[in-house]
Amino acid sequence: MxxxxxxxxxxxxxxxxxxxxxxxxxxxTVYAVNGIxxxxxxxxxxxxxxxxxxxxxxxxxxxxxxxxxxxxxxKGGEIRFQGEDLVKKSQPDMRxxxxxxxxxxxxxxxxxxxxIMPVGDQILESLEIHNSxxxxxxxxxxxxxxxxxxxxxxxxxxxxxxxxFSGGMKQRIVIAIALACRPELLIADEPTxxxxxxxxxxxxxxxxxxxxxxxxxxxMITHDLGVVAETCDKVAIMYAGRIVEAGSAEDVFEGEKHHxxxxxxxxxxxxxxxxxxxxxxxxxxxxxxxxxxxxxxFHPRCKQCMDICREKMPExxxxxxxxxxxxxxxxxx
Amino acid sequence: MFLCGTVQRQYEGYWKGKRGDIMSDVAVRHRTIxxxxxxxxxxxxxxxxxxKNKIAMVGLVIFAIIVLCTIFADVIVPYSVALEQNMxxxxxxxxxxxxxxxxxxxxxxxARVIHGTRNSLVMGIGAVAVGVSLGAxxxxxxxxxxxxxxxVIMRILDxxxxxxxxxxxxxxxxxxxxxxxxxxxxxxxxxxxxxxxVIRSSILNVVGQDFIEAGRACGTSNFFIILRHVLPNAIGxxxxxxxxxxxxxxxxxxxxxxxxxxIQPPAPEWGSMLNEAKxxxxxxxxxxxxxGLAIVLTALSVNLMGDGLRDALxxxxxx
Amino acid sequence: xxxxxxxxxxxKYFDVSGGKLHAVDxxxxxxxxxxxxxxxxxxxxxxxxxxxxxxxxxxxxxxxxYFEGENITKASRGELKELRKKMQIIFQDPFSSLxxxxxxxxxxxxxxxTHHIYKHRADLTDRILELMEEVGLAExxxxxxxxxxxxxxxxxxxxxxxxxxxxxxxxxxxPVSALDVSIQAQxxxxxxxxxxxxxxxxxxxxxxxxxxxxxxxEIAVMYLGQCVEHCxxxxxxxxxxxxxxxxxxxxIPVPKLRKNFTRKIIRGEVSTPxxxxxxxxxxxxxxxxxxxxxxxxxxxxxxxPGHYVACPHCVELMEKKE
Numbered sequence: 011m012x013x014x015x016x017x018x019x020x021x022x023x024x025x026x027x028x029x030x031x032x033x034x035x036x037x038x039t040v041y042a043v044n045g046i047x048x049x050x051x052x053x054x055x056x057x058x059x060x061x062x063x064x065x066x067x068x069x070x071x072x073x074x075x076x077x078x079x080x081x082x083x084x085k086g087g088e089i090r091f092q093g094e095d096l097v098k099k100s101q102p103d104m105r106x107x108x109x110x111x112x113x114x115x116x117x118x119x120x121x122x123x124x125x126i127m128p129v130g131d132q133i134l135e136s137l138e139i140h141n142s143x144x145x146x147x148x149x150x151x152x153x154x155x156x157x158x159x160x161x162x163x164x165x166x167x168x169x170x171x172x173x174x175f176s177g178g179m180k181q182r183i184v185i186a187i188a189l190a191c192r193p194e195l196l197i198a199d200e201p202t203x204x205x206x207x208x209x210x211x212x213x214x215x216x217x218x219x220x221x222x223x224x225x226x227x228x229x230m231i232t233h234d235l236g237v238v239a240e241t242c243d244k245v246a247i248m249y250a251g252r253i254v255e256a257g258s259a260e261d262v263f264e265g266e267k268h269h270x271x272x273x274x275x276x277x278x279x280x281x282x283x284x285x286x287x288x289x290x291x292x293x294x295x296x297x298x299x300x301x302x303x304x305x306x307x308f309h310p311r312c313k314q315c316m317d318i319c320r321e322k323m324p325e326x327x328x329x330x331x332x333x334x335x336x337x338x339x340x341x342x343x
Numbered sequence: 344m345f346l347c348g349t350v351q352r353q354y355e356g357y358w359k360g361k362r363g364d365i366m367s368d369v370a371v372r373h374r375t376i377x378x379x380x381x382x383x384x385x386x387x388x389x390x391x392x393x394x395k396n397k398i399a400m401v402g403l404v405i406f407a408i409i410v411l412c413t414i415f416a417d418v419i420v421p422y423s424v425a426l427e428q429n430m431x432x433x434x435x436x437x438x439x440x441x442x443x444x445x446x447x448x449x450x451x452x453x454a455r456v457i458h459g460t461r462n463s464l465v466m467g468i469g470a471v472a473v474g475v476s477l478g479a480x481x482x483x484x485x486x487x488x489x490x491x492x493x494x495v496i497m498r499i500l501d502x503x504x505x506x507x508x509x510x511x512x513x514x515x516x517x518x519x520x521x522x523x524x525x526x527x528x529x530x531x532x533x534x535x536x537x538x539x540x541v542i543r544s545s546i547l548n549v550v551g552q553d554f555i556e557a558g559r560a561c562g563t564s565n566f567f568i569i570l571r572h573v574l575p576n577a578i579g580x581x582x583x584x585x586x587x588x589x590x591x592x593x594x595x596x597x598x599x600x601x602x603x604x605x606i607q608p609p610a611p612e613w614g615s616m617l618n619e620a621k622x623x624x625x626x627x628x629x630x631x632x633x634x635g636l637a638i639v640l641t642a643l644s645v646n647l648m649g650d651g652l653r654d655a656l657x658x659x660x661x662x
Numbered sequence: 663x664x665x666x667x668x669x670x671x672x673x674k675y676f677d678v679s680g681g682k683l684h685a686v687d688x689x690x691x692x693x694x695x696x697x698x699x700x701x702x703x704x705x706x707x708x709x710x711x712x713x714x715x716x717x718x719x720x721x722x723x724x725x726x727x728y729f730e731g732e733n734i735t736k737a738s739r740g741e742l743k744e745l746r747k748k749m750q751i752i753f754q755d756p757f758s759s760l761x762x763x764x765x766x767x768x769x770x771x772x773x774x775x776t777h778h779i780y781k782h783r784a785d786l787t788d789r790i791l792e793l794m795e796e797v798g799l800a801e802x803x804x805x806x807x808x809x810x811x812x813x814x815x816x817x818x819x820x821x822x823x824x825x826x827x828x829x830x831x832x833x834x835x836x837p838v839s840a841l842d843v844s845i846q847a848q849x850x851x852x853x854x855x856x857x858x859x860x861x862x863x864x865x866x867x868x869x870x871x872x873x874x875x876x877x878x879x880e881i882a883v884m885y886l887g888q889c890v891e892h893c894x895x896x897x898x899x900x901x902x903x904x905x906x907x908x909x910x911x912x913x914i915p916v917p918k919l920r921k922n923f924t925r926k927i928i929r930g931e932v933s934t935p936x937x938x939x940x941x942x943x944x945x946x947x948x949x950x951x952x953x954x955x956x957x958x959x960x961x962x963x964x965x966x967p968g969h970y971v972a973c974p975h976c977v978e979l980m981e982k983k984e
Contacts (some may be wrong), residue, residue, distance in 0.1 A: 027830025061842035062813075176931045206704035207869065211913035211927050233843060263919045279848035279917060280876035282899070288854065289876065291847030295812055374791050375782040380802045383936055553759035560719055561773035561823065562746035571772075575763045658807045 023194060023227050024050040024073070026301045029087035031065070031072050031251075038300040042068040042173075044251040045087070055221065055228040057242035057259075059235060063296050065251040066231045070197045072112055073229075075104045082154070091281070092194070110140040113188040118201040119180035125174040130154050130168025133190055140191045157186040160223075161216060178209035182216065192224065199231045214240060235279065239263055244331075247272050250297050250307035257332035267329070269336050270312045306337065314338060387407040392506030399651020405644035409480040412451035413460045425454040425611045434627045445628040446620065448609075452630065455611040456637050462523070462612040466605075467589045467641065470530035475585045477531065478538025483569045486540065486546030486577075488516065497543075500536040508533050509598065526605035530595060534588075541584055545577040552576075579653045590642025613637050663915060664731040666831055667693040667716060667864045672725035674708075675717050681937035685711040687887035688725070690962070693880075695830070695835060698864040700878030700895065702871055702910070706932060708795065708887040711868045713833040716865065717749050729831070747777060750824035754836035756816035760808040766819055767804050770794070773826045793822040798852060814845035821852065831863045838873060871914050875899060883907050886935050886943040892962060893969035903965060903976040906944045942973070950979055 030041035043065040050056050058066045071077050073089055075096060089096040091112065096104070113318055116122045124132060133154045141150065155165035161182040163175075181201065188196055201217070202210040218241060221228060230241055238245055239259065246256040248267065255262060255269040262272065277290035294311040297303055303310055309319040318337050327339035382570035393399055403616070412419065429449035437444040443452035485493040503511065549555070550573065558568045597614015600606045608615060613634045620630035674686040675840060681748040683706040693699045701709045709964060714720040716727050718734060726735045734745060753759035760769055770790045780786040783852055791801060797818040808816050824832050834853065838846040854877060868874050874881060874895075881898045883891040883906065890906040902908045930947045941956035942948070948955070954974055964972040973979075 061844060178931055206911045206932075207871075208704060208909060208928050209931060210915070211925060212929075214915070215925070215927055234915060235917035239917050239919055240915050259919055263917070274844060276917065278843045280847075280850070282872050282875060282914065282916060286876065288851050289847040291851060292844040293848075295814065295845070296842075321672040374788050376791065376804055377801060378789060380804050387709045512942045523880070553753045553755055554761040555761050556714075556719060556752060557751070557820075558761075558772065559747065560717065561776055561827070562743045563772060567776070571764075572761050576761065657763070658765075659809045 012029070020267045021051050022049055023052050023054075023092065024229075025088070025090040026069075026073070027088045027090070029069065029072060029089060030085040031068050031077065032085050033068075033078075033081045034083060035081055036230070040299045041302055042082075042299060043072065044302070045249070046246075046251070046253045047087075048244075048246050048253065048256060050227055050229065052194075052227055053221075053225045054244060055242045056244040056246060057230045057232060057238035058246050058248055059232060059238055060248035061233055061296060063250070063299055064248040066248055067199055068251075069248075070114065070199055070229065071316055073197065074107075074108055074112060075099065075101070076079045076114075106140075109136055109193075110142075111193055112197065113191070113193040114197040114199065115181075115184055115188050117246055118204050119177060119184050120204070122184055123180060125172050128169050128171055129175070130158070133157055133168075133183070134189050136187050139168070152278055157190055158183075159271045160189070160220065161186045175193055176209075178205055178213060181205060181213055181301075185217070189220065189224065189226070193226060195227045195229070197229045197231070200233070201230075202237065203234070210237075215242065226260045235275065247275070250299065250302060252307060252335065253333070254308065254336070255332075255334045259331075260331035261330075265332055267327075267332075267334060267339055269307050269308075269334050270314050270338070274311075306335070359624055383477075388658075389652075389655045393651055396651040396654060398647055402644040402647025402651065405640055406648055409460060409464065409641055409644065412457055413464055416460065419457050420451070420454040422454075422458055424451050425458040426450065426609050434623070434630075436627070437629055444627070446616070446630050447623055447627075450609075452616075452633050455616060456613065459611040459613045459616060459634070459637070462606055462610065463593050463596070463614065463638070464641065465523075466530070466612075466614075467526065467593040468645065469484040469527055470534065470588050470592045471585050472597070473527075473531045474534030475538050475542075475581065477535045478542050479574060479581070481535065481539040482542030482546055483573060486543040487565070487569055487573055488548055496539070500539055503533075503536045509595070512595065512599060513602065513604065516599060521604045521607075523606055526596060526599050529599070529604075530592060534592075538581070538585070542577065542581050545580055546573055549573050549576045575621050575656075579657060582649045582653045583646075586644075586646040589645045590638055593638050593641065615638070664728075665692040666695040666730060667691070667865070668728040669716060670713060670726045670728070672727060673723045674711050674720060675723045678936060683936050684708075684887045684938055685935065686715055686722075687938075688959075689884075689887075689889050691832075691882055691889065691892070692711055693863055693865060695702060695863055696857075696861050697879040698866050698877055700874035700881040701865060701867045701884060702720050702869065702874050702881060703884035704869060704910075704932060706886075706935060707884040708935070709869075709884050710835055712884070713751065713835050713865055713867050714828070715750055717833055718745075719751070736742045743777075748829050749831045749833070750827065750829040751833045751835060752817075752820050752824050755840050756813050757808075757840070759820055760816055765805045765807055766794075766799070766811075767809075769819055770822045770826055772934055773823060777827060779827070789826070793826055796820045796856070797824065798848075812845075813841050814848060817841060817845075817849050818852070821849075821856070825856065825860075828860075829862070831865070833865045833867065835867045836869070837866075839868065839870060846873075853877065871910060883910065886932065886938060888972065889962060890944065890968075890972045891970065893971075897966075897969050901969070901980075903969070903971040904944075904973045904982065905950055905976075905979065909947075909969040929952075950975055 027047045028045045030045055032041040033042055046069065048056065057071060060066050072084055077084070084097055087097070123129065137150045137153055145296055154168060158165045158168055163179060163182055175183065202213050205213060209263055214237065220226070230238065232238060242259055244257070245259055246253045247262065247264040248254070249271050255272050257265065271292070274292035278292065280289060292311050297307055297310065305321045306319045306324055309315045313320065316337055324335045324337045325340050326333040326335050330334065344620060430447040432441065432449040433447060435441055435445040441451050441453065442458060446452055481496055485496045512529040512533040515532055516526050519525035519528060555568060555572055558572050594614050596605060597612060597618060600612055600615045601618045606612045606615065616634040617631060620634070624631050667970055669689055669691050672686055672689045675682040675684055689712060691699060701712060703709045715722045722735060728734070728735050729745065729749065737745060737770060767790055770793055771786060774780060774786060774789060780789065794801065794804065799815060799818050799822065803811065808819070836942070837853070838849050841849060849972065850873065857864060866874060866877055878895050880892070880894050882889045883904065885906050891898065891907045898907065909926055912926040928947050933943070933946055941957050941962050945951045945955045952975060960972045960974060962972045964970050
């Protein structure tokens, strides 16, 4: 379903409409993303939440146009970034955009840094590639120092190699590289999953500060609703390649109506503040993405499943910004 | 629920009330696995997966033909033909009478290739098979136990490694005296250091995984852990490595024959045929081509089979 | 009553280049029968080593482990094999803890076959089918291989293996942290049901405080090989005393919108566990570090019944706050 563009042109940074992505291998076709739409304004953060195989990372890779060339295909839809459709861009054009206007932080800081290159040089490298203002080497080096102190690392350490830093520090360096060219949009794919809680708190705090300081828009991909609650303005809950519920953080965390899957997700997390004897997990498993069930993809696991759910994919029930793709709320229409 | 002896006591509390009521009127009734989910025979499964691999099947067919040649060598062509020298037929190119032509003594090359199969096959495959087995044994000990065992065995093998392969094999064969069996032993022993190293590194990858510790946690002995958990997961890459060295082992064996160890002329053997023919290669290429082809086909077929076998043995690679 | 598991000054040091890595340093824990002890800490705090040392999968450097009042630290190989029937472990990663070349049947059968529990194959089959039922695995998976199943089902196989010998004590080493949230909840519920039905005793190792709160009766918080706080679960969450515990609690992201929430962020990162200096190991990151905190080791002290804390200033800190 498409969202009408109500906002003034300019205030909206990224609009995704009806995006479909498949992975094609010899044996099967994986329907990874099936018609998702969302919109992200400037200085906003959206959280894409879901479990393994929900299509979160595929969405991010599609935006970056980094899907594996042989197997991953965008089968339709638009990704409008600053008014231009990224789907139609050529790879050389995308290379100009990647790293400069859109950059990405990956889950594992250990593997996203080059182990035999000083970290300062790695930041410098990404500055040099996108050096549109033709700054001198000294200016660029000065910028490296700035970036390092921005993420809370002493600039003197820029000659050190990645293995001399701890996991949290490495993730800070990865963030510095991602922010090097002052991107408009930052995609963070599970940026704190590999880190310990106390370090995660530090990194999340840093990301929040930077967002305020630099005004970067962000897509936060995570499975952790706690992280979302702390960092995001908007939330989209994904299931089997679809957005099943989306809205502002208030809508999703405090709203009255929810998609049964959202309810299930919240029920699966042990609550720190309440005493519960047993958790209320969602029965069953994620559907096989090569063979999705007809109708609503969640219906085999849904406790409130109705006949119509097995046949027809629900339209969005909307109330303001809050969208829920469930027949429970649309059947009256 | 009927459980035998001590176990019944052990689980008496465990199942009390759970099944007693259902089973009380039946003395012995075992549950059976629904035949639909019955385990397919392991060998059949491996064969089924192997059959799907066309290239491996080609290897298997070639290898089967070679083995048949070994068995029915005397039926195909009498052994005497392979030894019979004839001045009139020297250097004859392939013809209807002599399919592969004749060599510098006028012997029929076809007969010699056919009768050489047995010697070459035993040399090549035998040496590799036993060498790999010994290597697997030592490699498991060093890789799994580590520590002192590892240090001692590996240092000894390192010393063996400093001696060039041929020299080592020759000295062992010389010490044991020239014969087919002794050459085989010499080649096996000389291969052990190499295979121990290959298998050890493969095993080190496996030993770090949790299922080894899971095995220990349920009390499985080291012997069974190595046998059931470590080796099956480590041997895959080694099988391919091993099949690749079958060809070079045939040549090594012939080099030994050439140097006076092992099979003595005029007994036919592919490697020594190549050796004899090399002086005439430019003028009478058929003398090298046919024994060479035999070695290549054998090595290739074993290699293709090994490749297919590794995949067929791995249940993770689906169909 | 004698607790099921008791450790006395348990230590495990690993030899590494540059000294000794103090993975477990002087840990005293007790787990009463039928209860769950949660062991919480960040990566590298020695919680997994503690679990394995208690089971003697790793030999301790010094100290003792008592199981039902018997010192098992000196148990012989044969005695140890008998003990394995009573003490089991569930691993974190259901991908690497199951041998990829064995079917579910063989995997669950391994402990039973190792201990020659059954004489007849039919009895073995019975038991395996029962175990599969017990952990909620459908019969059709009996001859599947691990790679054909998802993480949740594999972990159920891991649980079935651990249960096969009818153990009394199970070390759960982060059994749910590799799983998706909805699957995580299924496995947690399964573990709790099994505890209720079979009277199992758990040592539940995790980095996730919300999980540990849900499942444990008591919690031990570990930092760099040492236990810094040990008390009943409710008490820990209502009344955390050690500054590290407080920081840890504050660091958890809660799936709730918390306006005006200010988090206490602890600075710095975990220091090295190789030959640590005597004194409180958290001192370098602690805001309340005082002269007495370094120099000599700080033992656990009982501040209120059952609540042990290794911080000499924790009472002042509590008062200061209020």
